[in-house]
Amino acid sequence: MEVALTVNGEAVTAQAPPRQHLADFLREQLGLTGTHIGCEHGVCGACTVRLDGDIVRGCLVLAVQASGGVVETIEGVSDTGEIADLQAAFEARNALQCGYCTPGMLLTAQELLAANPRPDRDAIRDHMSGNYCRCTGYHAIVDAVDATARQRSEGAR
Ligand code: FES
Ligand code: FES
Numbered sequence: 001m002e003v004a005l006t007v008n009g010e011a012v013t014a015q016a017p018p019r020q021h022l023a024d025f026l027r028e029q030l031g032l033t034g035t036h037i038g039c040e041h042g043v044c045g046a047c048t049v050r051l052d053g054d055i056v057r058g059c060l061v062l063a064v065q066a067s068g069g070v071v072e073t074i075e076g077v078s079d080t081g082e083i084a085d086l087q088a089a090f091e092a093r094n095a096l097q098c099g100y101c102t103p104g105m106l107l108t109a110q111e112l113l114a115a116n117p118r119p120d121r122d123a124i125r126d127h128m129s130g131n132y133c134r135c136t137g138y139h140a141i142v143d144a145v146d147a148t149a150r151q152r153s154e155g156a157r
Contacts, residue, residue, distance in 0.1 A: 001015065001016055001017070001018055001064050002014075002015060002016075002067075003015070003016045003025065003029075003063045003064055003066070003067045004067055004068065005066060005067060005068070005069055005070070005071050006069070006070045006071065007026070007030060007032070007071045007072075007073065007076070008032075008071070008072060008073060008075060008076025008079070009076065012030060014029040014030065015029075016029060016063040016064060018062070018064060019062065020062065020063050021040075021047075021058060021059050021060070021061060021062055021063065022047075022049065022051070022056075022058040022059075022061040022062065022063050022065075022066050022071070023035050023036075023037055023047035023049070023057075023058030023059050024037070024059075024063075025063035025066075026049065026058065026071070026073060029063075032073050032075055034073055034074035034075045034078075034103045035047055035048075035049055035058055035073050035074065035103060036100055036101075036103060036104065037059065038100070038101075038132070039059070040059045041059070042057045042059060042060045043132070044101075044104075044131070044132040045057070045101070045104040045105075045108065045130050045131030045132060046100060046101055046103075046104050046131075046132075047059045047104065048103070048104035048107045048108055048131065049071055049072065049073050049074075049107065050070075050071065050072040050073075050077075050107065051066055051069050051070070051071055052069050052070050053070070054111075055107050055108060055111050073103075074103035074106060074107060077106070077107065077110070082110065083106050083107075083110050085148050085151060085152065086106055086109055086110060086113075086144070086145070086148045087106065089144040089145070089147045089148045089151075090102065090105075090106065090141070090144045092144070092147075093140045093143045093144045093147065094136070094140050095136060095140040095141045095143065095144040096135075096136065097135035097136055098134075098135050100134075100135075101131060101132060101133040101134070101135075104131050105128065105131050105133065105141060108127065108128055108130070108131050109124075109127075109128065109141075109144075109145045109148070111127075112124065112127040112128070112145070113145070113148065113149055113152065117149060117152060117153055118149050118150075118153050119145075119146075119149060121142055121146060124142050124145045124146060124149075125138070125142055128141065128142070128145070
């Protein structure tokens with residue numbers, strides 16, 4: 001089936017099997033392998049992407065369902081510089097080890113900070129609770145998001 005999308009600002013048309021999910025479509029048809037696949041059951045958050053401005057689980061949306069939509073992946077969000085400070089904070093605080101969860105973590109953290117510029121640590125943990133990490137123990141991730149929030153709010157003064 002034909003799928004036509006805007007992906008990271010570019011119009012894309014490609015064929016997809018009817019039951020192929022968006023995360024596989026991005027990886028296999030478009031080569032955007034920053035979107036990871038973990039559980040494929042909507043549990044782990046590794047496949048997080050933005051669809052029409054909202055983060056979604058790429059494994060729970062069929063590519064054909066997303067047709068006509070605007071998709072942003074970790075590649076696109078990184079290229080625009082939108083999350084450069086968040087990425088730097090993750091690196092500075094060792095908030096990633098294997099990095100498998102990191103694209104989803106970054107997109108989810110960015111969603112939180114857009115809605116709530118100064119969340120407390122409980123709010124950060126709560127918002128990030130749908131993204132699983134097998135390596136870090138989460139503390140450093142919360143530190144990195146908290147530090148970015150502080151830095152952005154100080155910069156906005
Ligand atoms: Fe989609 Fe785990 S791969 S939520
Ligand atoms: Fe390895 Fe999170 S850094 S799963």
